[in-house]
Amino acid sequence: MLVPIANAPRDYAWGSRSLIAALQGRPAADDPEAEIWFGDHPSDPSDLADGSGLTLDRWIADEGAAHGVAGRLPYLLKLLAASSVLSIQVHPSKAQAEEAFAREASLPAEVARNYADDNHKPEMIVALSDRFEALCGLRELDATARLLEALGEPAEPLRRRVGDTEGLAATIGWLLSGDAQDLVDAVIGALADAQSTEFAAELANARRLAVWYPRDPGVVVALLMNFVVLHRGESVFLRAGMLHAYVSGLGVELMAASDNVLRGGLTPKRIDVDELLRILDPTPGPVPVVLPVAADNGTRGVEAFPADVPDFALLRARVSEQADAAIRPTGPLIVLATVGSVVVQGAHAAIELAPGRAVFVTPDEPEVRISGTGEAFIAQPGHAPAAGVESAA
Template identity: 40%
Template sequence: MTGLSGRGPLIELMNAPMRYAWGGHGQIRALLGTGGALIEPDGPGALEAELWFGAHPAGPTRVAQPDLIGGAANLAEWIDADPGSALGELSDGIRGEGARLPYIMKVLSAREPLSLQAHPTLDEAREGFARENAAGIALDDPQRNFKDPWHKPELILALTPTIEAVCGFRDLAEVRGLVAGITDLLAQDGHADAGFSAFAEMVAGVHDAGSLRELVAWILRDRDHDGIRVPAREDPQIAAAVQAVHAWANSPEAAAEDTTRQARNVRRLEKFFPGDPGVLLILLLNHVSIPRGQAVFVRAGTLHSYMEGLGIEIMAASDNVLRGGITPKHIDVDELLKALVFAPVPDPILPAHQLADGSTLLAPGIPDFQLRRITADDGAARQVEVDGATPTIALCLSGSARVTGRLTGGELTAGHAVYLRPGEGAVTLEGAFDVVLASPGSPQVDGM
């Protein structure tokens, strides 16, 4: 990317994709192409789960021309070497914790369901990280829960027609009604048994946070059978309940309008995680089809999973995940139960703010991050303020934008990403384009 007269070239970013087992085959490649932000492709059939943009040590974003930032190979190295240039007023941290970019933006592609998971609060993360450090648990130990001392609220913006997800406990009366209906249908079809009856009786008694917590613990905890510790999935009652739920999900009755989404997600889990007790947990959660262009915000302590779809995810810069099922990875039931908020989430969709220039702002009101999307098809100029404490990452999804700031300028084309550092002032984007911009957040949305 060549610079404009009197300005340096744009600081272009690139990274290799994370190839987790749940990732899609080529969705990120189809969106961004190769040779820009997406590098090191392994062919059309290779898994592409996430493409990271940020400075987290687990996957710091590389810089295409290190000489533009003093020779640093990636954003993490640049921030360590010259936090003033990289972060501006943010060089002391958003909470006085020191120089760090407080967010990660990702392109996420899910072909299989992600693990059922929740993220800790900031206080929980700091305490857990210090405790596991004191215990001498290595950061790469599979039994480790806390990889860093940070929280991880997040939001995801749908790019496919929908992203299918489960997110947060649903209204408890709705849970009782759903399971009672399943019980009746199973009885009619001859699939009812003591295992599912035990689960249904537990659900019928859920009326508050305490009883909901007991139900989740009952689903997840290992059992003692004749002095032998048995994993929850091998317990006869849990196994029978899981089998019964799968029988319901594959019945004609489950195709009813009010249960079709839940049944479809159960069948997803049956395909990818047969026998997993997580199928009982998802009956307790909101089943959400996130429409294209809309987003879900996930707070600390919210049990959730993205089932299928492609989107832009932005989160606080952390890798702390407490898992609760549909995963071969470590599940610490006690730690999860401490972190979960046992209260219904009425509607996880995050309202978008339409700004005066026609762009959309997704701002959950926290200092770590916000996401702005600017879609222009008229060639007119749009302005983005990145002065002061607002280091911004811009990713072009389609079209082309002529970017002009105080320090740098150039053409930002589809599939490419750039870092707009503090001091750029009012940056102008001109052209026909679809660009998403990640930046630190603000409790105040008005006036943006």
């Protein structure tokens, strides 16, 4: 069964007034539009785009079992648009989330909690804009030492602390503790005159962060992280424990269905330094850009973005008058159009999607054909990767 779904943009302050609006062919919005959620997550389930007033979680509870949907979706698909940086953050592993969620269940009601559920939150983002900027993982130590040298004497205490992986984690904790504010202020002050051919982009980004978040320790934490620029169609996969923050651009994001976030700066929200360090993976190194690969079984026009997790898999179909695609669902799908006019056809119905529109597909459909002229992303459970896709040209 095909179920058209929609949702209202979430108006987080870091969102963009123009990026999602332009994708959907609308004038710029009056307020920031940060994310549109496609899925059944209880925090913001999609609406059925049929005027019924139902949400997708309610529809799945009432009708899903009859169409092969076994419980809640294991993934959440989003359109994400950033005009300023999101908070630096990290997500737990499955084991860490289960232990911590159970531990916090016994806390008094007035005590702040870090965990909304017992699930992990690996995620992947694919750039839709020509340029998508992000901070991903911690930079190799030798390179970070060279960057800090460009900041001169104010950064020397920081450079001495960042000597090895253990020192890197301890340094992040020290920066976020509040005990290092004098150094934070000095390093941010040194950004104005710092010059480096090798790290010009990193320094320019740090200056921008300092404008958005003056005196925030996260500006200095960001100097320890990889600054990554994605071009359209490129992606990164963020595993458990990896420090990250999206900076600017439009993308399709797919993640495990969880709200578990530990923050590490560039935010007015609460930061639990001890818990952040407990789940942080401080291993430094570059974060590889993930490029799409041809799906299995000789598929033409459909590509997969590799991510070795059970919760989700992400595909992309680029179709034209000469070639369409077909998918045999092995789990519930969400198809999201991002370019042109895309037609999603099941056994008994066909739905045309404009950019920014989506349809939920139940797994009892024997085959789903995608045609038209444009591009669509397909989210599905990770137990059904690219092998479930075949050409229908």
